[in-house]
Amino acid sequence: MTSPIEARKPLRVVAWSTGTVGRHAIAGIDARPDLELVGVWVSNPDKDGRDAGRLAAHDGSGCDG
Numbered sequence: 001m002t003s004p005i006e007a008r009k010p011l012r013v014v015a016w017s018t019g020t021v022g023r024h025a026i027a028g029i030d031a032r033p034d035l036e037l038v039g040v041w042v043s044n045p046d047k048d049g050r051d052a053g054r055l056a057a058h059d060g061s062g063c064d065g
Helices: 020-031 052-056
Strands: 011-016 035-041
Touching: 011 020, 020 035, 020 052, 035 052
Parallel strands: 011 035
Antiparallel strands: none
């Protein structure tokens, strides 16, 4: 038997920012099967086009590399 969460399509969401809170939000979204990360807003041009998973694992030491 499938749970109600598994039976529904995931809710499509966008993460706003990739700083301290944003990185945790991305990781939290990734951990939930009922959510689908479809975009990430970034203010730092060095992060534009980067993989959201890499941004979530960012260590806080400057630009993700």
